[in-house]
Amino acid sequence: MAREGEKKAGAVTRMDLAEAIVAQTGVPRADATRFTDALLQRISDALAAGETVKLARFGNFQARSKRERVGRNPKTGQEAPITPRRVVTFRPSQLLRQRVESPPSGTPRRERRD
Amino acid sequence: MLRSELVAKLQAEFSHLRPELVEQMATVALDQVAEALEQGRRVELRGFGAFSVRRREARQGRNPRTGATVSVAAKRVPFFKPGKELRDRVNGGDA
Numbered sequence: 032m033a034r035e036g037e038k039k040a041g042a043v044t045r046m047d048l049a050e051a052i053v054a055q056t057g058v059p060r061a062d063a064t065r066f067t068d069a070l071l072q073r074i075s076d077a078l079a080a081g082e083t084v085k086l087a088r089f090g091n092f093q094a095r096s097k098r099e100r101v102g103r104n105p106k107t108g109q110e111a112p113i114t115p116r117r118v119v120t121f122r123p124s125q126l127l128r129q130r131v132e133s134p135p136s137g138t139p140r141r142e143r144r145d
Numbered sequence: 146m147l148r149s150e151l152v153a154k155l156q157a158e159f160s161h162l163r164p165e166l167v168e169q170m171a172t173v174a175l176d177q178v179a180e181a182l183e184q185g186r187r188v189e190l191r192g193f194g195a196f197s198v199r200r201r202e203a204r205q206g207r208n209p210r211t212g213a214t215v216s217v218a219a220k221r222v223p224f225f226k227p228g229k230e231l232r233d234r235v236n237g238g239d240a
Contacts, residue, residue, distance in 0.1 A: 042187040042195070043177065051177045052170050058162065066159060066170050071193040073154050077146040079234040086148045089175045090223070094235050116236050119194070121225030130183045131198055132220045 045071075078119055090123040182223050192230040199224045 045067050052063035074092060077084050084092040094117050102113040123131070152171050156164045178196055181188050188196040203219040227235070 042189040043181040044188075045190055048174045048177050048190075052173050055173045056166060056169050058166065058170065062159065062162065063170070066155070066167075067174060069155060069158055070151070070171060070174055071190055073146075073151055075193060075231050075234060077151075078231065082146050084146045084151070086151070086175060089148075089179065090225075092225075119225075119227040119231060119235050121196075121223075123223040123225075127179055127182070127223055130179055131223045 081117070086124075088124055088126050090121055090127055093120050093122070094118070095120055185221070190228070192228050194225055194227040194231055197224050197226070198222070 046064075049060065049063040049067045052058060052066060053060050056063075058066075074084050078092055078094045081094050083094070086092075096117050097113075097115060099115045100113050101110055103110055148171075152168050155171060156167045159167050159170075162170075178188050182196055182198055185198050187198075190196075198221045201220050201222055204217050206215050206217040207213065208215055
């Protein structure tokens with residue numbers, strides 16, 4: 032299985048998104064905080080309603096239905112049915128893939144050795 | 146739901162702010178996530194989920210048309226893991 036990417040300076044949180052909104056648009060912090068929550072809430076609402084959310088240049092979130100299948104308790108090895116369910120998948124846009132695949136020069140990379 | 150529809154809903158909810166400003170706020174938020182991933186950082190949005198970067202090792206691939214072997218370089222790909230609240234809501238719960 033793929034390993035996690037390198038971690039630097041802690042994870043970006045809702046608060047960081049709100050801070051960026053304040054810094055780049057000048058809206059009051061209270062609006063930026065509420066907005067960040069509302070943005071994620073609207074996306075969640077659509078997914079909960081079974082809708083696909085297509086965010087141009089970012090990626091698509093989809094609520095996909097999984098059929099029932101046979102699973103196994105990894106500890107006991109016993110077979111058990113996995114009930115049909117709906118799960119969320121995210122497919123990054125081509126643009127986001129490209130940005131992540133090859134970071135801009137100047138970005139520190141763990142692989143660097145000079 | 147398209148990005149434009151999402152923005153329209155937010156513009157209605159934040160009607161005390163100029164619509165262009167609300168659109169810009171959405172752009173900043175999404176750009177911020179992309180920028181973090183570009184730098185290899187994780188983005189943890191409580192209740193919603195976490196974005197991270199996963200590394201795909203270099204591998205031997207094949208050109209499906211010619212069958213020629215090509216080496217595919219190691220690369221990094223964005224990954225999203227839904228949070229518990231979102232998982233439960235989508236799966237019929239009402240959390």
